[in-house]
């Protein structure tokens with residue numbers, strides 16, 4: 279009798295795991311990697327046919343591009359360190375051009391320097407983006423009585439009270455839109471800018487609080503006593519690569535991490551959706567479409583809705599909190615132009631668009647300018663991508679792909695004069711792409727973690743909790759891994775789980 283194909287083998291050995299990690303987004307993979315390197319036997323189960331979640335490589339006009347996340351904050355070490363650990367260190371690339379821009383008040387204007395998510399520390403720095411009346415309103419900040427912050431406050435409401443609504447509409451909204459696709463007047467100051475929330479409790483004005491945060495960042499960036507001013511400039515993103523990409527696409531990271539997990543003895547399975555989670559006398563049972571698997575510990579690295587469904591029975595309090603997490607959907611339109619067709623090649627890395635200006639796109643990234651590796655693939659092409667869709671704009675995403683491309687081209691023409699027809703276009707839809715962090719988010723996350731902490735061998739991680747960026751998700755994956763590894767039975771050297779798969 280011939281041996282069964284690898285995928286048809288009896289399930290017993292393959293699921294012989296100490297830890298099951300559910301979800302192979304970057305958070306789940308980071309957790310699995312940490313556990314596997316620590317010697318635990320890990321199995322990752324991913325519902326999709328590929329690993330990576332919001333990280334995805336694709337191709338347009340013969341060129342590799344990112345169709346999801348495209349850059350990693352380098353000021354935080356976690357994502358960059360993970361890339362190095364899985365062999366992508368040599369592929370890390372800084373952007374070729376620095377400094378973003380805003381398309382507002384009828385023209386593309388350089389992004390002001392020295393702001394925190396659009397909140398300025400110096401009114402003069404935002405002249406042009408903000409009208410003369412708006413600048414006068416910012417100056418009132420130092421004369422206003424203190425605004426109570428309470429346990430949390432929306433960044434939009436707070437900034438509008440201190441600096442006037444124009445700062446929110448023209449600076450904070452587009453910056454937040456780029457990260458959360460969210461509504462500044464609902465998003466939590468404490469969750470998105472925790473240092474500013476803390477500083478604003480002590481400082482007499484918001485401008486002073488921004489400057490205090492910048493000073494602290496500068497001294498943290500200059501431990502050897504380097505000139506604080508220079509460090510402040512670098513920390514504000516003017517010189518050093520605050521962000522890094524990966525040649526070939528940040529979307530290469532998940533495959534590389536999955537390969538490292540396998541090399542360390544772990545298993546990564548795609549096309550396996552977790553459907554239910556139950557406690558057993560010595561661990562957990564996960565019901566999947568193709569059967570059930572048991573393990574001593576489980577890391578739930580899923581978007582909030584999927585996590586809520588899974589946790590309903592075992593952790594109803596956590597599930598109820600997670601059910602309430604809202605997500606913004608968006609679409610990216612990747613466009614390829616022949617350079618020969620462009621009257622003028624757009625300059626810079628792209629621009630953000632405040633919703634108040636009434637345009638469809640919320641951002642444009644000139645990929646061929648921003649990433650040298652993109653340009654080098656075909657010097658005759660110019661690649662860019664637009665981003666459409668914020669929270670509260672579901673109707674926009676009901677438009678078909680051609681219409682989203684047409685609307686993008688209309689805005690690009692108005693903003694930059696780009697009138698050429700693309701030689702290729704690709705629309706990538708990210709339904710429920712980004713979780714929203716409304717006022718009170720951190721308290722809700724605290725309640726989830728407290729509920730989960732009562733259940734030995736269980737951890738949750740991912741973008742729904744402590745940060746949506748790749749480094750924050752990696753850090754959360756590591757935290758979840760450490761939690762289950764610290765518990766008896768789950769970690770390396772622990773007694774083997776009696777893993778099985780009931781088909």
Ligand SMILES: Cc1cc2nc3c(=O)[nH]c(=O)nc-3n(C[C@H](O)[C@H](O)[C@H](O)COP(=O)(O)OP(=O)(O)OC[C@H]3O[C@@H](n4cnc5c(N)ncnc54)[C@H](O)[C@@H]3O)c2cc1C
Pocket residue numbers: 300301302303304305306323324325326329330331332333345346347348349350351550551552553579580581584608610708711712739740741742745746747748749751
């Ligand atoms: C369009 C876009 C652009 C972005 N750009 C950037 C950027 O440039 N830089 C940056 O730092 N961040 C960016 N982000 C944010 C960042 O990419 C995400 O927040 C992060 O990748 C989320 O990782 P995660 O592991 O928490 O979740 P996900 O990536 O959502 O992974 C969760 C995984 O769980 C799987 N899954 C779901 N249900 C089940 C189930 N029942 N069983 C098994 N598996 C299941 C999913 O298929 C998915 O693979 C961007 C996000 C989007 C949407």
